[in-house]
Every structure is written in structure tokens, then in C-alpha cells.
Amino acid sequence: MSKAIKDILNSEHKFNEVAKVAFDSVDTDGSGQINHSELKKVMDQIASDMGAELPTQEDIDEVLSHLDTDGSGTVNFQEFKVLIRDVLEAMLEEQ
Structure with a gap:
């Protein structure tokens, strides 16, 4: 998996594709902006998935x-791309 993450981080095109998919999944109203309630929903889901x-x-x-x-x-x-880059870099460090 670390090779895949490195490939994403090293390619602006791949990184933008991954970030856009993630952004669109959080931006549930399609406004092009993530508002407070959308952020809460995704943070709740992540915490639930992690058992936190x-x-x-x-x-x-x-x-x-x-x-x-x-x-x-x-x-x-x-x-939002700042968050995705931070998450991918943290995943690399954990391996």
C-alpha cells in the first residue's frame, strides 16, 4: 500500500483525482463547499468506524x-486537499 500512497502523493494528477472523489463524497449537497453539518457527518462516521x-x-x-x-x-x-495530503502522509508514516 505504501507504493500506492507514494504514487498518489508524487503525482499531482492522481492526488487531485483522489482528493476530488473524497471531497465529492463529503459534499453531499453538491454545493462545492463542505459546511459544518457535512463535516460533522463525516467526522462522526470516521469516529464510529474507528470505534472512537x-x-x-x-x-x-x-x-x-x-x-x-x-x-x-x-x-x-x-x-480540503490539505487534509487529504495530511491523511495520506500520516498513513505512510504508520507503515
Whole structure:
């Protein structure tokens, strides 16, 4: 799996494809922005899948604030790509 992750991280085209699929799965209303409720839904799902406690309102606000670099109150695709890169790099480190 580490080769596949490296291939994604080393190819801007592949990385954008992976990030777009992930973004579209979170952006359930198709607005092109991830809002607070969409972020909560995905964070709840991830926590549930991992057997962890559900995120608090504060946790969700913190993630939204971290990703929302333009201060719009939502996360656009460019901002979301930062999260995807962080997740892929963390997966590489764990192997």
C-alpha cells in the first residue's frame, strides 16, 4: 500500500483525482463547499468506524477553523486537499 500512497502523493494528477472523489463524497449537497453539518457527518462516521468517541462540537469547530483558511465558514476543494495530503502522509508514516 505504501507504493500506492507514494504514487498518489508524487503525482499531482492522481492526488487531485483522489482528493476530488473524497471531497465529492463529503459534499453531499453538491454545493462545492463542505459546511459544518457535512463535516460533522463525516467526522462522526470516521469516529464510529474507528470505534472512537464521536467528536464534540468543539472538535468539529476546530477542524473547520483549521481547514477554512479563507474564513468563509466552509471548506472548498483547495482547502480540503490539505487534509487529504495530511491523511495520506500520516498513513505512510504508520507503515
